[in-house]
Amino acid sequence: MYSYNEFDKDFIQTRVKQFRSQVERRVDGSLTEDEFKPLRLMNGLYLQLHAYMLRVAIPYGTLNSQKMHVLADVADKWDKGYGHFTTRQNIQYNWPKLKDVPDMLQALADVEMHAIQTSGNCIRNVTADHFSGAAKDEIEDPRPTAELLRQWSTDHPEFAFLGRKFKFAVTGSETDRAVIKAHDVGIQVVKNAAGEIGYKVLVGGGLGRTPMIGKVLREFLPREDLLPYSEAIMQVYNALGRRDNKYKARIKITVHENGIEKIQELVEERFIIQREAFAGYDQELFKDIREAFAAPDYLKAPTTAFDEAVNSDPIFRSFADTNLFEHRNPDYAIVSISIKKHGQTPGDATSEQMRVMADLAKEYAHDELRISHEQNVILPHVHKSHIPAIHAKLREHGLATANIGLISDIIACPGMDYCALATARSIPIAQQIATRFDELKLEHEIGELKIKISGCINACGHHHVGHIGILGLDKAGVESYQITLGGDGSENAAIGERAGPGFSYTEIVPAIERLVGAYLEVRTSADETFLETYRRLGSAPFKAALYPETRVAAE
């Protein structure tokens, strides 16, 4: 895995020292809150509803066991013994004390981790496909590209004060597991007719109060042009993007208001100039970065233990059916560990669970872990013969839930249980839906169904791209939940359509149950997913199930 060079190390260590001094000055009164707030936000420290919150970056969701162990230690030593993995592949600590934060950042810096650019109007943590380097359908591992972008964008002086936050995501496959079409810039590794590898560049995607699907800015960008081209995009956005209204300041609005053709023209103009400034050093660097992401030395061994477990143990078979994914090496599998046991908070892992996952990665999975934007943990490289032992260990620690991609594998933002911006709770809704469908023993029958819940219009829970999206709002002082249908965060990305009036906190779970019941009735077979059924029939049968009283009135 990529390791910091001396420059990176010095930069992170210096940042911790600077922040320690800033905290001291805040505490002794030399800095006011107005002066201190932008400094703490630059270091990932928010003030939430009940406490501070520290958001730590996990670049492109990649960790090794040492880093995961430190995340667990930080949770125990300075927080309440757990961490929350987010939809940006980061981890959040919900209870740090201000005076402890410099020590937390120091512990993280010592294993090459930090909280820089996890907040503020800058280029945020670059995310990537959580199956990177392992997926069978991949053209190439997107992480070296993500790392190059990370190095370029970290502390880039020209882009430190953008009109608004800015998010990059990278995928190396046609199958989009990184939601690139809902990012400010989405990058897909592609091969052209001549067999050369380059990038397809999308721009102007995003969720929030004005959801937009990204548009193609360039069908094929030669690899060596990535940084000058990205710089051109940022410069056009910095010059043209609105600063008069924060809700109109994201690049999606710039693209929408000016048109993609105009943006293309301006970016290409800037690109010609920027390209002159790049003399090829970035490509030298890229070669070094790629070496750090070399594939592991795969084990050559029989997989009979795996086949035997599948045939003899129904619980293991169920886990294998839902939580394993095809690896590029046929003797290997990608193991998704669900941190969404029915009734638990989606994305939360205790320090003990973090250590168990770290130790499993070290022992069986070439010391690699990934955090997915769907708030689960991945062991990307596991020889199949080791999976029964991994499964047994996961079961001992409440980590073997076989629900990846199913109705209880819900994305939920922290919502009003933690977040100061939230307008309603989202976690308890996820907990109740998961518990209810577990009681009904229906979730495997229902099959693939992605529910995504946000506790406010900012859409951290990606509700717009949920097959079923739930948005929690404050309606005249009462929590109210709006349902959207037919959203999709994949390569066929679509924004969900609002179903109708909202439901109260007590009505929303029964409403979801009616909706899913209608799907089971009208699908052609168990092979037709919820999303396929919705696309075939439209919203009518689902609206009828959600609002039976309206149907009666109409009749």
Place this chain on the structure above:
Amino acid sequence: MARAFTPKVLTANRLLEGDVIYYSANGDWVTSHDDALYLTDEVQANELLAACSKLSEYLVGAYLANAALEDGKPVPTHFREEFRTRGPSNYHHGKQAEV
């Protein structure tokens, strides 16, 4: 006609711990909403809020939150403020577990 003043409590977060706090009838800052000073006078409420600017070394983000009186104690009228009195509802931890 001026709008009628809705009673308030004065609340903030503690600078060092981030804990939710309320200005009490005794003139100190407490963690229990029950002990918050119930403010029915708009001028007094605004004066107390303005005075918080001098307490920057102790607290962050002071504001006035709507409240009502129940059994002689101030209670929040909005669910957001109700959550702030006890902590997250996803499981029993935070302030509610410490009380």
